[in-house]
Each structure stands twice: as structure tokens, then as C-alpha cells.
Amino acid sequence: MHRSTAISLNVLAVAALGLFLWWAEGALDGYKIQILNLIAVNIILALSLNLIYGFTGLFSLGHAGFMAIGAYVCSILILSPAQKEMLFILGEALPLVQEAHAPFLVAVAAGGLAAALAGLLVGLPLLKLGDDYLGIATLGFAEIVRVIANNIPRVTNGALGFKGIPDYANLWWNYGWCVFTLFVVVRLLSSNTGNVFKAIRDDEIAAKAMGVNVFRHKLLSFTIGSFFAGVGGALLASLLTTIDPKMFLFTLTFNVLMIVVTGGLGSITGSVLAGVGITVLLEWLRFVENPVSLGGFELPGIPGMRMVIFSLALICIILFRREGLMGMREITWSGLGGLFARKGGR
Amino acid sequence: MNSAMFIQHLLNSLTLGSLYALIAIGYTMVYGILRLINFAHSEIFMLGAYFVFWGVTLFSLPWPLAMLLSVVFTAGLGILVDRVAYRPLRDAPRISALISAIGVSFFLQNVAIVFFQAIPRAVYRPAWLENPIILGEVRLLPLTLFVPALSLLLMLGLVYVVYRTKTGLGMRAISKDIETSYLMGVPVNRIIAITFGIGSALAAASGIMWALRYPQLQPIMGGIPGFKAFIAAVFGGIGSIQGAVIGGLVLGFIEIMTVAFFPDLAGYRDAFAFILLIAILLYKPTGLLGARQEDKV
Incomplete structure (x- = not known):
């Protein structure tokens, strides 16, 4: 397929997404829109972890940390000084925190940059570690x-966290960032740098023998991945309008890992599909935790059942279909075209 | 700080340290043999504690019997986890087994939430553990002596198994080279199952004593102690049983003494363990007593 055709198809796809969002904004209720928003954020997070783990082979379990940094930086920037004066009851906010204010776009980007900086600083020492040790260290x-977030009340308001964060993160912002992430990740991975990432993943020693600066490329991938994790965290903060340190437990990383593994490590389209699927499934599974009435009988909801099913699903995927939905394959325009061409030919 | 208080802190750190050491042994044995961080280990620890109090309150079993049954059940559970979630992945990339382990950990934790509910439950201690022993100025709960003594006994038993029995010989052989052991006729899968059983039994013992020492039960109680025990195992040199014991004791000592001498830093106590972990991984990844692992090309 010609490059220009692919580009125009991409533009068409983005336009179709725009049209869908415009329709959804008017036609769907708040709950459904919230799910659509979560899908976009989860896709961003999954793409960033897939870049780090699926494409560069760095087993990182630190996503919740980068998300927390992005979320806190963004929230501090979009909360108005008046709100902050009300919020900080454990101790007066530091002057810098109190005064800082920025428009949403800048705030999200700043969240991402702060997470990227953290990724860079953490990556410098940690990326020397391999495999599971890297996982544990991250x-x-x-x-x-x-x-730390729990213990610096003058910056983060300690265990109480922030409430009433402005809900700027609507469909347009979320999907805008989502498309931007997709664009950057796809362009990066189809470049020469992307090939180096994959070479490191497949055989680090061979890559080194070919004269690749393995460490620098690992660091690059980790930093870019951290940036988008921070962006995801920032959007999530504005979407949920409240954050506290408890939100950024390991469970959050687990959810992202689940999406990436389900979609297929090393498949961008896999991450997107699984991002949609898992988010919807997670919401749908809420019904097992709520009371339901079946033919006049009131069945009590079972708290925790959702995560039981969810973790069982992860174990089953790893045991029976390790490559996930897509393996390392991608759905491409030419692939889709081929599908229709073959059908037409028969 | 007077000497009586210091002795008190010292004994407390010995208690905490031996609890960490018992969990750390399970991590280190499994890692030594399979190169797998058994994330589910901390949930085994938690379930061991729950089983006892279930047995005592629901079935009104006497304490010693409930403890014994809990240890047996938990050992069986450990073996089951290995059979279902890890054994099919022996030939898979190591990270697959690790993801499976994370899945099992979440699964067990949430099953516990479903069955036991997420709210913390108070543990009432049997009377013979309540009356303090008074030695001059030092007041001690019997547990402070009971825990290290029992831990020492269990560890001696373990050392006997590992260094004086055929099963132990098999364990040591597998940890050196799993393929060759298999070819030499070592029943690899059975030995690995036994390893999981022993590790889980020790974790259960630790969980029970933990719940008696800090009398509260909740499904997420395994997370932090489990992690710290893992750090202890890495500190001592993962794969080495003696290392795990030393690591556990050192970690317990550092934790109690930091909080005792610098109360201001108490909020950061969980962070210290992780900083210690990262520092060890960076500067001496093999830990105190660990063997060097070369990358094979």
C-alpha cells in the first residue's frame, strides 16, 4: 500500500473518531462518557508500558509511581490558589505550590515532563539491572x-490528597492526548531507534555486539514511557477530580500490565484493543459487586469478586495464551485491505 | 534511653527479625531453585494467619491443633499454586512465570477479601500468651521469647532437611543446574513441590506468630511484611538460607532501632526498606552471602 494512501486513511480514521466523539458527547449519558474517557487514559497508559516492556524488554513495575508524579504535578497546577488555601489543612502549602497555576494543556505536559525527569533519574541507576530485579526495583x-507523597503534606496534602480538582479532562482532551501518544509511539517504533529497541528486547548481547549503545536506548525508551505514564496520571487526576496516595497502589500498575499482556506484548493495536476491552469489562464486572435481584431473590453483592475474576483471567492468559490477543502482530491498513481483497476475490 | 529500654528494643527487633527471616526463607528457596520471585508468598503468609483464627473461632479447635492444621493446609496450598500456576511455565520466559505469580498474588488476596471481608479483624490471644514476664525493669510479652525460640527451632529443622537428607541434596542439585539434575534422575518436579511446601509452611508459621504479635488480621496484611522479607532475602544474598536469616534479623533490627531512635522518621519506615533494596541491587546484587551469577551467552 502506498504511503500516501496509508496517511490519508489515518487522517480519515482520526476524523471518524472525532465524529464519533462529537456524537457521543451529545447522545451518551455521563456514565458512558466516563467509561469512554477511561478507555482513552488506559490506552495511553498501556501504550507507554508496552513501549517500555513490550518493545524494549524492560520489565518495569513502576507505572503507578510515574502516574502519581504526573497526577500530583498536574493537580497542583490546575487547582486555583483559592482552592489550595482551602485544601491544605495539614499544613500551609509551600509558596511555590500555592502560587503555581497553569492552563490544562501546560499542566498535563508538565505532569508528563516531571514523570519523564523522574524516569530519567531513576533509570540512570536502575536500568543496569536485568529482568525481574528491574521489576522489583521499579x-x-x-x-x-x-x-513520600504521604509524608510531605505541604506539597501533597499528605494522606488526605486533593479533592475538587477541576474536571477539564473531557473527551476531547483525553482522546487528543491518546491520538498524540499513538502517533509518537508508532512513529518512534517505525524509526531506526524503534528497531534498536526491538533488537535490545530480542537479544541484548547481540545488540551490544552490533555496536548499539544499549544503555542509552534503554534510558530513552524508559524516559519516553515515563512521560506518557505521567500524562496518563495527570489526565486521570482531572478525570476523577480526587487523588490521594492510596490510589497509586500496586493495583494500578497491575491493571495496566493486564491490558498490555492481554493485548500482546509488542503489539500497538493489541494494546489499543485490550485497552477498550478491559476497561469495558472492568466496568461491566462491577455488577458482581453490587446486589442483584434474580427472580425475586435478592443476591448480595460480593466485594472483591471483580478482582478475583480479573486476576484469574490474567493467570489463564499467561498459562494458555501467553502471546495475548495479538502476539507481536499488528492490524495494519494493508492487512485490512488484504482481508477485503481476498473476500472480494472469491 | 536507658539500658532496660534498649534491651526491650533489642528483643523486639529479634522477634520482628525472625518473623521476616521465616518468610524470607521461602522466597530464597524458591528463587534459588526456579529463579522466580514468588509474589504469592506474602498471600500464603496472610492465609496461614487467617486459617488459624478461623479454626479457633469457627470450629473451636484448640490453639496448637489449629496452628498445626493451618501450617499443613498452607503447605498444601503452596504446592497447589506451584502445580497450577508455575509448573506449566517452567520452559516459558522467566517473566511469564513472574506475571503468573503476580496474578496468583492478586487472586489469593481478593479471594481472602471475598471470604473474610476487607475490614481488619482483631485477634484475641490465648491467655498463656498474655501475662507479661517481668525481669527486673524489662517487661516482656511471652511472645517476644516464644517467637525467636520457635523460629530457631524451625530453621534448625530446615537446615537438617536441606543438608542432611536426600530431598535436600536434590534441592541443592536443582539450584545448581536444573537440567543436569533432571538427567541425573533427580525427581525435579517432586522436589520443587516439596520446596514450595516447606517454604509455605514456614510462611504460615510466620503469619500465625505475626498475627499474635500484632493482633490484627486483614487480607492485605501480607503485602508489606512479604516485601520486606523479600528485601531481607536479597540483602542476605538470594538463594542462600543463612543469608535470608541474617537479612531478616538485620532488617528487623534496622527497622525497630530507626523508629526507636528517630521517631520523626517513622512515617518513612516503609520507604527505608525499599531504598535499602535498591542500594543493594545496585552495589552488591548478590547480597551478603549470594553466589555470583554469570550471564550465559
């Missing part, structure tokens, strides 16, 4: 972020 980093 998990440790995420826990440290959470403990």
Missing part, C-alpha cells in the same frame, strides 16, 4: 513515591 520506586 516497584520499590513506586512505593517510595507513595510513601
